[in-house]
Amino acid sequence: MKVLTFGASNSKNSINKQLAFYAAQKINNADVSLIDINDFEMPIYSEDREKESGIPKLAHDFYNAIGAADSIVMSFAEYNGSYTSAYKNLFDWTSRINMKVFQSKPVIMLSTSPGPSGAQSVLAAAQASAPYFSANLIGAISLPNFYDNFDAEKGIVTNETFNQHLLSCIDKLSIR
Template sequence: MKKILAFTGSNSSTSINAKLLNYVLNRVSQHEVLQIELSNYNVPIYSEDIEKNNGLPNPSKQLKKLIDDHQALIISVNEHNSAPSAFFKNHIDWLSRVDAKFLQGKKILLMSTSPGNRGAKSSLAFVRDILFPRFGAEVIESFSLPSFGENFDDTSKKLTNEVYALGLDDVVTNFEQNLLN
């Protein structure tokens, strides 16, 4: 059994990425999961001057320690104007100052969703293909859910589109199996 750290890239109290994350975490059965809220780790907007004058923020050091204590991560990234949110990117910027390889050896399941028909694919692709590999991550699986409101029922907290539900179940199963290897 591996330890998984889970969070979203959103600081919204009504985040659809948090709803997707919760849906997925209810499907993880073979591993121990700790879900956190990044908004509980308050950091200033990254600035060389802030780092020079005040050092690294304690919340970033605490978050790095949490990442170190887990073998894998499940992250649902949001999208603002075809890119990861400034909130999420800011956390990544500070973490990279704590340790340039803060994701080294970490296996990751990366997801995204949006109200639109692209499912935050631009943000997902940037994080998966450019941002996370730079810091040593191994993205094992990724999944994008388009048109969240049409494909997720808020009452039952389930995906309503069978094709997406089966696809996401496969992604979660493959991720869990990969952690056992």
């Protein structure tokens, strides 16, 4: 199974990228492709820019990476209660290729933050919009207090409740 995974953050040390990679590695027999959304940085989306220059190649590359995957594991960072501007811009450009950005792929959505909310606001927004963008949402899980629940040296989540929920989602993914 080809699994595309990424953190929806442009931080070089993204805790969401770490969480997404951890989760993807839990999938048995997965060929995990970890991407960095910094590699897809484009001008800020605008209708005028699209009319003048068309859709950037990087948006097509991202869309094609989704298309080549069998499933997607992504984790959202939360900036002021919403998506990061880097992810939102990438998503906006990609949606201009096809509103069905996720191409009916099975998707596991995660989120985390250093604080107790675990970026639940952005995760709720992503969950709510998933059907509109053709994401076959398998599950959505938030990990609160990242630094208290993730062992950076070992690269593992130490919160057993989260791990149980994650394995439950992976089981659903595996039976597809």
